[in-house]
Amino acid sequence: MKAIYPGSFDPITYGHIDIIERASKIFDELVIVIMHNDEKKGFFSMEERIDMVRKCIENYDNVTVEIGYGLTVDYAKKIGATVLVRGIRAVSDYEYEMQLATANMTLAEDVHTIFLLSKPEYSFLSSSTAKSIAKNKGDLKAFVPDYVAEKLKEKFQ
Ligand code: ADP
Secondary structure, rough: OEEEEEEEOOOHHHHHHHHHHHHHHHOEEEEEEEOOOOOOOOOOOHHHHHHHHHHHOOOOOOOEEEEOOHHHHHHHHOOOEEEEEEEOOHHHHHHHHHHHHHHOOOHOOOOOOEEOOOOOOOOOOOHHHHHHHHHHHOOOOOOOOOHHHHHHHHHOO
């Protein structure tokens, strides 16, 4: 079974990587899709984000990364994925994720959203947190892999 894991990944964190690792064991194929969003100007460019994700998934042979356009469910259908993976950190994620999943269910009944709960040690972790820590020159080691930490530091220099 083929699944997609869509998101902004701006940048990828250990929280995302944990979801990727677990989803890669559940599904035959996992495609991380960095969704293009015209309304949200990212911190990193799409090329920078895809480069960082690639570095982090080098050791998973059933995981790939692509840039996606348009509606996530249309993209899933286009590449033949029937499952859409999302991560939930805390109750605060639930409402937004439920809205998205319900809209997607209405748009495409053959694409099923599956949620994986964040590990407790990553339930506080978001791309925004990593960016704030980098901006204030904090230690990023518990939040993102070294490669991503370097890219964050370069951006704030
Ligand atoms: P989006 O902008 O679509 O929310 P993100 O890149 O922020 O994209 O997140 C992609 C998915 O990964 C979302 O389902 C989000 O809840 C989940 N996620 C983000 N950080 C974590 C984390 N620390 N633990 C588990 N899931 C996470």
